[in-house]
Amino acid sequence: MRKLLLQLDSSRLPSVFDQVVAYDAGADVIMSYGGVAESDVRDLIHGCIFTRGPKDLHNTAVWIGGNNMSAGEQLLAMAQDAMFDPLKVSLMLDSNGSNTTAVAAVVKIEETLGDLSGKKVVILAGTGPVGQRAAGLLARDGARVTITSRKPEQGEKARQFISARFNVQVEATTLTDSSRLPGVLEGADVLLNSGPAGVQMVPESAWTAVKTLKVAVDLNAAPPLGIEGVEVNDAGEKRNGVTVYGAFGVGTLKTKLHKACVARLFTRNDLVLDAEAIAEVAREMGPRKK
C-alpha cells in the first residue's frame, strides 16, 4: 500500500524543501495544499481517515508546515480535533523547520556540555520559530535561558508563549545593538544565534571576551554569518577555547532527523510529532560522532 503524506502548509506555496525531504524519507505520494486555514482542516483530515480502514491508516500521515509557527500550531490543533479512535493518522508539525532545527541545535549543545542544569544559555533573536522552540527545549532540560529581541513587547510576548507552551521559566531581554552584548552575554555558558539569515548578530570581539562561554551555535547559513568567527561548516571545532557549530554543522543532523521523523510517521497511526516528541526521536537515533 502506498505511503501518502498530506502536506498542509499555512503559506501560499507549499514548501518544496519539505516535499523533497519527505520523498527522500520514503513517502510515495505527497498531496500538497498551500494557504491552508483552520476552517479547511477538518474536511482534509476526514479525507485521510474515512478512506483506508483502521489497520491501514499508518500508511497515511499528515505534515504541517509553513512560515508561520502559530498558524502551524492552530492547524495541528484542528487536525487533532478532527480525528477520533480508531480513525487516526500520525501528524507532524515543523513550521519553518523550527522543531527539527531547534532539536538539532539542542542535541549539539547537549553532546558538548552534557547536563544542562543551571547552565546559562543566551538565544539571540529568540522570538522566531526556531529560537522559541530551542528556548523551550533547553529550559525543559534545566538550562537558565534568556532570549533577546529588538523590541521589548515582542520579547515579552515570546517569553510568555514559551513559558506556557513548555511549562518553563525563561527570561527575555532587549538587544537593540551590539553595545549591550557584554551585559547580555555575561556569565553565559552557551550562545545560540537564531537571528535571521544574512544578519551578523555578534562581532567576534564580543563572544571571545566571554570567559565562561563553552559552546556557540550559529543557525544562519547566509553571509554575513550570525556569529562572526564561527564558520558555516564548523561542527564541534574549538575556536578561542569555545566549541562552535555553524549552520551546516547543525543542518546535517537537522536533515537526518527530519527524514527519520517522516519515516516514523508511517510506522503507526497515532503519533503527534511536535518539539518534545521530535527531541525523543533524536535521542533514539543515538549518539553521533562529533
Ligand SMILES: NC(=O)c1ccc[n+]([C@@H]2O[C@H](COP(=O)([O-])OP(=O)(O)OC[C@H]3O[C@@H](n4cnc5c(N)ncnc54)[C@H](OP(=O)(O)O)[C@@H]3O)[C@@H](O)[C@H]2O)c1
Ligand atoms: N541550519 C538549519 O538547518 C536551519 C533550518 C531552518 C532555519 N535556519 C535558520 O535559523 C535562523 C532562525 O530561523 P527563524 O525562522 O526562527 O528566524 P526568523 O523568524 O527569520 O528571525 C528570528 C528573529 O530575528 C529577529 N530579527 C529579524 N530581523 C532582524 C534584523 N535585521 N536584525 C536583528 N534581528 C532581526 C526577529 O526578532 P525581533 O523582532 O524580536 O528582534 C525575529 O523574530 C535563521 O537564520 C534561519 O535561516 C537554519
